[in-house]
Amino acid sequence: MSVDLGLSPDQESIAELFDGFFNNEAPPAVARAAEPLGFDRDLWNKVIELGAPGMGSAPENGGGGASLGDLVVVAETVGRSIAPVPLVDHLAALSLLTDGDLVAGEAIAAVAVRPADANGVWSLVPAGAVADVVIGIDGHETVVVRSTPPMSGPRNHGSMPLADRSAREGTRTVLGPASLFDTVLDRWKLLTAAALVGIADAAKELGVNYVKEREQFGVPVGSFQAVQHGLADLPVAIDGGRLLTHKAAWALDNVTDGLIDWANNDITDGPALATMSLLFAADAAVMATDRSLHYHGGYGFAEEYDIQMYYRRARGWSLILDDPTTVSLSLADRLFGSVEG
Amino acid sequence: MDFSLSPEVVEFRDEIRRIVREFVTPEIADRMHTTGVFDAPELNLELGRRGILERACPGLGKGDPIEMYVMFNELEKAGAPYDGLAVALMIAAVVNKLGTDEQKERIIPSIISGEALVCMGYSEADFGSDVASIKTRAVKDGDEWVINGSKMWTTLAQVAEWLILLTRTDLDLPKHKGLTMFILPMNTPGITVEPVHTLGTEITNATWYDDVRVGDEAVLGGENNGWRTMTTVLAFERGVMGGTNAGVPLLRHFHEWAVANGVFNEPTTRERMARSVIDMQVATLLTMRSAWIASSGGMPGLEGSMTKVFAVEAYQRASRWTQATAGPAGLLQFHEEGAAGEGFVEYDARHSPVMSIYGGTTEINRNNIAERHLGLPKSR
Numbered sequence: 047m048s049v050d051l052g053l054s055p056d057q058e059s060i061a062e063l064f065d066g067f068f069n070n071e072a073p074p075a076v077a078r079a080a081e082p083l084g085f086d087r088d089l090w091n092k093v094i095e096l097g098a099p100g101m102g103s104a105p106e107n108g109g110g111g112a113s114l115g116d117l118v119v120v121a122e123t124v125g126r127s128i129a130p131v132p133l134v135d136h137l138a139a140l141s142l143l144t145d146g147d148l149v150a151g152e153a154i155a156a157v158a159v160r161p162a163d164a165n166g167v168w169s170l171v172p173a174g175a176v177a178d179v180v181i182g183i184d185g186h187e188t189v190v191v192r193s194t195p196p197m198s199g200p201r202n203h204g205s206m207p208l209a210d211r212s213a214r215e216g217t218r219t220v221l222g223p224a225s226l227f228d229t230v231l232d233r234w235k236l237l238t239a240a241a242l243v244g245i246a247d248a249a250k251e252l253g254v255n256y257v258k259e260r261e262q263f264g265v266p267v268g269s270f271q272a273v274q275h276g277l278a279d280l281p282v283a284i285d286g287g288r289l290l291t292h293k294a295a296w297a298l299d300n301v302t303d304g305l306i307d308w309a310n311n312d313i314t315d316g317p318a319l320a321t322m323s324l325l326f327a328a329d330a331a332v333m334a335t336d337r338s339l340h341y342h343g344g345y346g347f348a349e350e351y352d353i354q355m356y357y358r359r360a361r362g363w364s365l366i367l368d369d370p371t372t373v374s375l376s377l378a379d380r381l382f383g384s385v386e387g
Numbered sequence: 388m389d390f391s392l393s394p395e396v397v398e399f400r401d402e403i404r405r406i407v408r409e410f411v412t413p414e415i416a417d418r419m420h421t422t423g424v425f426d427a428p429e430l431n432l433e434l435g436r437r438g439i440l441e442r443a444c445p446g447l448g449k450g451d452p453i454e455m456y457v458m459f460n461e462l463e464k465a466g467a468p469y470d471g472l473a474v475a476l477m478i479a480a481v482v483n484k485l486g487t488d489e490q491k492e493r494i495i496p497s498i499i500s501g502e503a504l505v506c507m508g509y510s511e512a513d514f515g516s517d518v519a520s521i522k523t524r525a526v527k528d529g530d531e532w533v534i535n536g537s538k539m540w541t542t543l544a545q546v547a548e549w550l551i552l553l554t555r556t557d558l559d560l561p562k563h564k565g566l567t568m569f570i571l572p573m574n575t576p577g578i579t580v581e582p583v584h585t586l587g588t589e590i591t592n593a594t595w596y597d598d599v600r601v602g603d604e605a606v607l608g609g610e611n612n613g614w615r616t617m618t619t620v621l622a623f624e625r626g627v628m629g630g631t632n633a634g635v636p637l638l639r640h641f642h643e644w645a646v647a648n649g650v651f652n653e654p655t656t657r658e659r660m661a662r663s664v665i666d667m668q669v670a671t672l673l674t675m676r677s678a679w680i681a682s683s684g685g686m687p688g689l690e691g692s693m694t695k696v697f698a699v700e701a702y703q704r705a706s707r708w709t710q711a712t713a714g715p716a717g718l719l720q721f722h723e724e725g726a727a728g729e730g731f732v733e734y735d736a737r738h739s740p741v742m743s744i745y746g747g748t749t750e751i752n753r754n755n756i757a758e759r760h761l762g763l764p765k766s767r
Contacts, residue, residue, distance in 0.1 A: 048393040049453055051679045115388060254761050269764040274757035275750070281760050282673075282693045289672040290665075292388045300391075308664045309639045310464055311632060311671055314390070322665045371658055378657035381664055382642075385652045 051289065057119045060112075064120050067096060068127035074352040077205075080130035083198065084205040085176045090131045090151070099151025102137050107144040114236065114295035121237040122288070125244020125331075128359055132156065132173035132207065134241050138234035139181050142221060143190065148179060154195075157234045158182025159367050161224075162213035172366050175199035175207035181221075181230055184213035188226040192217040204362015205355075232317050235324040235367070236294050242327035242363055243287040246334035249356045250280040253338030256353075260343070267341070276337045283330035290326055294319035308381050321377045328364030335360040390675075396451050399442070403461045406433055411467040419468045420721060420734070423582075423590030424546060426471030426504060434458075434472070435501025444499055445480040445623060445681065456678030459629040460671065466636035470589075471504045471543050473628040478505040478551055481620050482570065485608035493604075494549065494570065503548035506573070508538035508594060509617060515539075516751050518553070519562045519614065523596060525554035525569065532606075534569070534577075534599040540745070542591040544580045547573050551620075552596075553613050566613030569605045576600075587738035621747065622688040627681065630742060631674040631698035634667050634705040637735045640728030641709040650712065659708045666701035673697055689759050692752035699742040699749065706732075706739040 053061065071092050080086040093099065102117050103109020112120075121134050132154060139155035140148060147153040156177030158168035162184040171180055175198060181190045193216025199209035254277060257268030267273055297304050298316035305314045313319060335357040339346035346353050367373060379385075392400065410430040419425050434440050442448045443455040455476070462469040479498040482490055497503035514521045523536025534554055544550070550573050557565035577599035583591045608616030638660065645651040651660075673694040677687035710717035713727035721730035743749040757763045 047391045048389060048396070048451070049391070049675065049679050049682075050389040051676050052388070054388075254763070258763065266764060269766055271754070271757075271766040274761075274763050274766055275753040277761055277763070278753040278756040279696070281756060282697045285676070285690075285693060286669040286673055286697060289388075289676060290669055293390050293668075293672060296388055296390050308667075309635075309642070311635045311664075311667045313664075313668055319668075322668060325662070326665050326669060371654070374658040374661045375654055377665075378661040381661060382651070382657065385657075 051292075053119065054115075057116055060116055060119045061123060063096075064098075064123035065126065067092075068123055068129050072127050072129035072131075074128065074355060077128045077130050077355055078352075081205040082201045083175060083207055084130050085132065085207045086130045089129060090154070093131050093133060094151040098133060099136055100140070100149035103140050103144065103149045108146060108149045109140075114233070114299045115292060117237060118240040118291050118295045121240035122244040122247070122291075125241030125246075125363075126248045128245065128248070128355060130205075132176060134237045135173035135177070135234065138230060138237050139179070141230050141233045142181060142188070142226065143179065145179070153178040153192075155179040155181065156211075157230055158211065158213070159231065159234060166212055166214035168211045168213055170200075170208045170366065171211045173207055174209035174211045177211075180211045180213075181227070182213060183224045183227050186224050188221045188224055188230075189213055190219045190221060191215070202362060204359045204366075206359075206362050206366065208366070228317065232298060232320040236291060236298065236320040238363055238367075239287070239294070239320070239323040239327040240291045242324075242331040242360065243284060243291060245356055245360050245363070246280065246284045246287065246327070246331040249331070249334040249338040249353065249360070250277070250284060252353050252356070253277055253280070253334075253341050256338075257341050267343075273341055276341065280330075280334045280337065283333060287323065287327040287330045290319065290323040294323045306381055315380070318377065318380050321373060321380070324364070324367070325370060325373060325377065328360075328370065331360035331364060392453070392457070393451060396454060396457060399439075399454050400457050400461060402437070403434075403439065403458055406430070406437070406439075407461060407465045407467055409433075411462075411465050415468065416466060417721075420588050423584070423588055424543070425468040425589050426543060426546065427468050428501075430467060431472055431475075431501035431504075433501070435499060440472070440476060440479075440501055441499040444476050444483070446483045447479065447495070447499065452682035453675075453678045455681075456627045456674060459627065460632060460674065463629040463632045464635045469629050471546075473630075474507060474543065475503065475505045477620055477623045477628060478507075478549065478570070480623050481616065482607065484619060485616055486570075487604075489604060490570070490607065497548065504543055504546055505549040505551055505570075506541050506544040506547040506592075507620075508541050508550055508552040510539045511537060512539045512593070516748055518617070519566070521553055521555060521566070523552070523554045525556050525567055527556075528600075531600050531602055532569070534596045534601070537593065537595045539593055540583075540591050541580070541594040542589065544573065544592040544594050545582065545590070549573065550578070550594075551607065553617055556613075557611055560611060563614045565611055566617075567610050568607045568613040568616040569601060570607045571599070571601050571605045585741065587741050588734070618688070622686045622691065627674060627678045627687070627691070630746065631670050631694055632667060633698075633735075633739070633742065634663060634670075634702040637702070637705055637709060637728070637731060638663055638667070640731035641713070644713065644716070644727045644729075644732070648716070656712055659712065663701070663705040663708070666704065670694070670698035670701050689755060692747065692755040693760075695747065696749055696752045696756070699739075702735075702742060703739045706735045710736045
C-alpha cells in the first residue's frame with residue numbers, strides 16, 4: 047500500500063493489446079460504415095474471440111477476473127477507437143449477471159441507465175437496440191429482462207444503438223431491491239467516463255496531427271500560439287480525467303465505507319468518484335472534440351473527416367445518462383447530504 | 388494504480404494535521420493579512436523541531452519522497468501560511484543537489500530547523516517571463532564577486548536570512564548561458580529592500596544591489612550555470628509545494644456561510660459546489676502525480692506545468708462563482724459584519740489572480756506543454 051500512479055505491467059499489456067486490436071480491426075472507417083445504428087456484428091465476434099466480454103466476470107463463472115482498473119484501461123481503448131461495439135455497456139451489466147452466454151459474449155447485455163416509466167418502458171437504453179438482455183430498475187426492484195433486440199432504433203447524434211426496451215415483456219427475473227442496481231450504474235458511469243477519456247485522447251491526437259501538417263501563410267497552423275494554447279489544455283484534462291477514473295476504479299475495487307471529506311479534499315468513496323469521473327471526463331471529451339474540430343478549420347465540418355464522428359460521440363455518450371446538471375445535483379446529494387436531510 | 392498512502396505516510400500526515408490544529412490559529416491567519424508576511428515562524432520552528440522539514444525536503448528526506456507533497460497539501464488545505472517554507476525547502480533541496488559540501492553544511496541546517504527563510508531574486512523590473520535576459524551583473528574582482536543591479540518580486544526579503552540571486556556573469560555567451568546563481572546572507576552590505584504592496588494583501592519587495600561583495604562560496608551550481616540552477620528550483624516548485632489546492636479552504640469558508648444563510652439549498656449553488664469539488668480532486672491527483680514521479684526519481688517539470696495550468700484556473704473559477712453567489716456579502720472584507728466566509732470570499736477574489744503569474748505564467752506553461760508534450764513548433 048503506497049501511492050503508485052502508473053499502469054501495472056498487466057495493464058500496459060492490456061492497453062497495448064486492445065489499442066492494437068482496435069487499430070487493426072476497427073479503424074474509423076468501421077465506425078463510419080456502422081452508422082447510423084452504431085453496431086458491427088463481425089467486430090463484436092472478434093471481440094468475443096479476444097475474450098473481452100467476460101474479462102471482468104469472476105473466474106468461477108468462466109470470466110477473466112479482471113479488476114475495474116483493468117476494465118478502465120479497456121474502456122479507454124474503446125473510446126479512442128470509437129469501435130461500434132457495446133463493450134462498455136456489456137462489461138457494466140455483467141457486474142450482476144453471470145449467465146454463461148453473456149460471459150462468453152454470445153448474448154449482449156445492456157444497462158437501462160434510467161428507471162422504467164409507469165408503463166414499464168426503459169427509454170433510450172444505450173446498446174438497447176442490439177442487446178439480448180437488459181438490466182435496470184422497474185419500480186422498487188432491480189430486474190433483468192431477456193427479449194429479442196429490435197436491431198434498430200432512433201437515429202441519434204452519437205450514432206449509438208439506442209432503443210426503448212420493455213422491463214416487463216420477455217423473460218423477466220427480479221434480482222432484488224432497486225438499490226442493488228447501484229453497483230451496475232456506478233460501473234457504467236466509470237467505464238463510460240473512461241471511454242470519454244479515450245475519445246478526448248483521440249480527438250487531441252487528430253487535432254495535433256492536423257495542425258502539424260496543415261499550412262497557412264506558409265507555416266503549419268500549429269505554429270500559431272493561439273492554436274497551441276487551445277490544444278495545450280487538452281492533455282491536462284485528459285490526464286486529469288484518466289487519474290480520476292483510475293482513482294474511482296481503485297476505490298470501487300478496494301475501499302468500503304470510503305471517505306467523503308470534501309472540506310479537506312479527501313474523497314475515497316467509490317460511487318461519488320465514479321460520478322465525478324463521468325462529469326469530468328464528459329467535459330474533457332466535449333472540450334477536446336470542440337477544439338480539435340475547430341482547429342481543422344472548414345474540413346472539421348466536412349463529413350469525410352473523422353473528427354466529426356468523435357465530436358458527436360463525445361456528446362452522445364456523455365448525455366445519454368441525463369443532463370449534467372441533474373447528474374451534478376445527485377453528486378451534490380452524495381457529497382453534501384440531500385436538501386431534505 | 389494505488390491511491391493509498393503507506394502507513395508511515397499516513398502517520399506523517401496525521402502528525403502534520405495535529406501541528407496544524409495547534410499552530411494554525413485564526414490569529415495567525417489574521418497576522419498574515421495585517422502584516423502582509425505570509426509566514427508563521429512558530430509553525431516553521433515546530434515543523435523543524437520535529438524533523439518534519441528535513442524529512443520532507445527532496446533529497447534529504449529519510450522518509451517517502453511523497454511526504455513533501457503531503458506536507459504542503461495539508462498546510463494549503465488548512466489555510467496555513469506556507470509560502471516562506473515552500474521557497475526555503477525548495478532552496479534547501481537545490482543546495483543539496485547542486486551545492487558544495489561547504490554550502491550544504493553552512494546553509495541547509497538553518498533552513499530545515501525552521502529558523503531561516505530564503506527569498507528569491509530572479510525577476511527584474513523589465514524581465515519577468517523573459518528571465519534569461521536579466522541585467523543584474525556579477526563581476527569578478529580578484530577573489531571576490533561584485534554584484535550590481537536590482538530585482539523585483541523579492542517576496543519575504545524583509546524577513547529572510549538568505550537570498551538566492553540570479554546574475555549575469557558573461558556578456559559574450561548566449562543569454563541563457565552567461566548566468567550565475569548566488570546564495571548569500573541577506574545582511575551582506577549593499578542590499579536595500581523596498582516594500583511593494585499587492586492586491587492580494589501579501590507584501591513583496593523590490594531589492595537593490597550596490598557593490599555587494601561575495602566570494603566563490605556564494606556561487607550555487609557553478610559559474611555560468613545559473614539557468615540550470617534556476618530550472619532545477621522551478622522543477623521543484625511547479626506542482627508539489629502548494630499552490631494547487633487553494634480552492635479547498637475557500638470552498639469550506641463559502642459553505643459555512645452558504646449554509647448559515649440558506650443559500651446552500653439552491654440547485655445552482657449545489658451544482659457549482661459539486662463541480663468545484665471535482666476540480667479540487669483532479670488538481671490534487673495531478674499534484675500527486677508530480678509527487679509520485681519525483682518519488683520515482685524523475686523531474687516532473689512538464690507535469691508540473693500541466694498541474695499548475697489546471698489547478699490555478701480551477702481556483703480562479705471557484706473564486707469567481709463563490710463571490711458572485713454571495714452577492715454583496717462577497718464584497719465585504721475581513722472583520723466586517725456579514726462578510727461571506729468571514730471575508731475569505733472577498734480575499735480569494737483578490738488573491739487568485741496572482742496564482743496564474745508567479746512561478747511561471749499560465750502562458751509560459753501552455754507554451755511548455757505545446758512544445759514539449761504535443762511536439763508543436765516553437766511559437767516565438
